[in-house]
Amino acid sequence: MLAEESADYHATPLAWAAGVALLAPTILLLLGIEVTAPDMSLFGGWTADQVEDVGEATARAALVGTLLMQGLLFVATLFIVAIPPVRRALTPRGFKRERVRTRAEEQFLSKNLHATRERTGVLIYVSAAERMAELIADEAIHAQVPEDTWDRAMSVLVAGLKRGRPAEGFTAAVALCGDVLAERFPSRPGDNPNELSDAVVLLPRA
Structure with missing residues (x-):
C-alpha cells in the first residue's frame, strides 16, 4: 500500500504559531525596545494624578504593542x-512515525487483512510524504516470526524508494515476505486460495 501522506498535521502550524507568538515579549527585550514616560520636569513637575495617568498610558502602550507583535508573529508563522x-x-x-503507524493499522483492518483463514495477512505500507514505511503482520504469523525477521524486507523496500525505484522495492519486499510465509505456513496442495488482492493500493492524502 502506497499513501501520499498519512496525516495533514494541521496542529503543527498552530503549535508553531502559538510558540513563536509567546516569544514577543522576549523579542522586545532583546531588541532593547522600551516604553518610557515623557519627562514632565520642564512643566513644573508631576502631580499625583499625572503620575498615575502617565503610568497607566505607559503600561497600556506596552501591552498593546506586545499584543500587536504577538498577533503579527502568530499570523506570519501560521502562514x-x-x-x-x-x-x-x-x-x-x-509524531509523524506515530501517524504513519496508526494509518497503517487502520488500513490493515479496513482492507480485511486480519480476516484471512490462517490469520497470516501482511501489510507493507509506505507513506511517501513522510518517507516512512511500516510492516504489519497478523497475529498467527507475528507469533511465529521474531520482529527482526522483517528487517530485511523493509531494508530492500527502503533501498528501492531511495533509488527512486519504488516498484522494485515493493517487489523485493513482497518476495521476501512470501518466503517467510511459505516457510512458516507452507501451502496445502489443492487448498491454497488467494484471499487477498495482489494489486498495490494507492491512497490519497489523509
Missing part, C-alpha cells in the same frame, strides 16, 4: 508553517 513542505519538516519525526 509560513502551513506550506506543506515546511509543515512536514517542522513536524516532530516521532
Whole structure:
C-alpha cells in the first residue's frame, strides 16, 4: 500500500504559531525596545494624578504593542508553517512515525487483512510524504516470526524508494515476505486460495 501522506498535521502550524507568538515579549527585550514616560520636569513637575495617568498610558502602550507583535508573529508563522513542505519538516519525526503507524493499522483492518483463514495477512505500507514505511503482520504469523525477521524486507523496500525505484522495492519486499510465509505456513496442495488482492493500493492524502 502506497499513501501520499498519512496525516495533514494541521496542529503543527498552530503549535508553531502559538510558540513563536509567546516569544514577543522576549523579542522586545532583546531588541532593547522600551516604553518610557515623557519627562514632565520642564512643566513644573508631576502631580499625583499625572503620575498615575502617565503610568497607566505607559503600561497600556506596552501591552498593546506586545499584543500587536504577538498577533503579527502568530499570523506570519501560521502562514509560513502551513506550506506543506515546511509543515512536514517542522513536524516532530516521532509524531509523524506515530501517524504513519496508526494509518497503517487502520488500513490493515479496513482492507480485511486480519480476516484471512490462517490469520497470516501482511501489510507493507509506505507513506511517501513522510518517507516512512511500516510492516504489519497478523497475529498467527507475528507469533511465529521474531520482529527482526522483517528487517530485511523493509531494508530492500527502503533501498528501492531511495533509488527512486519504488516498484522494485515493493517487489523485493513482497518476495521476501512470501518466503517467510511459505516457510512458516507452507501451502496445502489443492487448498491454497488467494484471499487477498495482489494489486498495490494507492491512497490519497489523509
